[in-house]
Amino acid sequence: MSNALSNQAPLNPGTQRSRLDPEPVSRRDTLGLAALWSAASAMLFSVFGMLRLPKAAVLASPSKKFKAVLPENLAAGEAFTPPGRAVAIFRDKEGVHALSTICTHLGCIIKPSAEGFECPCHGSRFHLDGTVAKGPAPKSLPWLKVTQAGGQWIIDEGATVPPGTKVSA
Numbered sequence: 001m002s003n004a005l006s007n008q009a010p011l012n013p014g015t016q017r018s019r020l021d022p023e024p025v026s027r028r029d030t031l032g033l034a035a036l037w038s039a040a041s042a043m044l045f046s047v048f049g050m051l052r053l054p055k056a057a058v059l060a061s062p063s064k065k066f067k068a069v070l071p072e073n074l075a076a077g078e079a080f081t082p083p084g085r086a087v088a089i090f091r092d093k094e095g096v097h098a099l100s101t102i103c104t105h106l107g108c109i110i111k112p113s114a115e116g117f118e119c120p121c122h123g124s125r126f127h128l129d130g131t132v133a134k135g136p137a138p139k140s141l142p143w144l145k146v147t148q149a150g151g152q153w154i155i156d157e158g159a160t161v162p163p164g165t166k167v168s169a
Ligand code: FES
Pocket: 103, 104, 105, 106, 107, 108, 119, 120, 121, 122, 123, 124, 135, 136, 137
């Protein structure tokens, strides 16, 4: 009797599979594979993220010395800040001098203001000569070493000079 049933034509001939067809993947297996790929991708991204950790976020400058060309129309008492440098350069009739624009409180970059400089972080103010006008900055801005070579000014952010030191042209 069972042989007679198996020899009958299938009820739905379009759904009959050949033995050579690949096994159909169930929904459970598909979701399992998707979860596995998601976990593997997350692990891969986290490994890439961890590889980046030991590197410094900011690379050290190869040199603290840089050349600066002062604008022709730079007025006395007006600060010139070269792009990318935390330095304010001044020129007056006595010569050229440079001040660091790194706040002596916690290291924010100060901005020029009407009376001198102002720190955007905690409100310290500095006179144009770098002395503190208002705290919490504990000390004056350092004066930086300035030299002249071939018509250009060379500022050394790594070397300080006594306040009031100016280099004449
Ligand atoms: S960092 Fe400038 S006042 Fe605090």
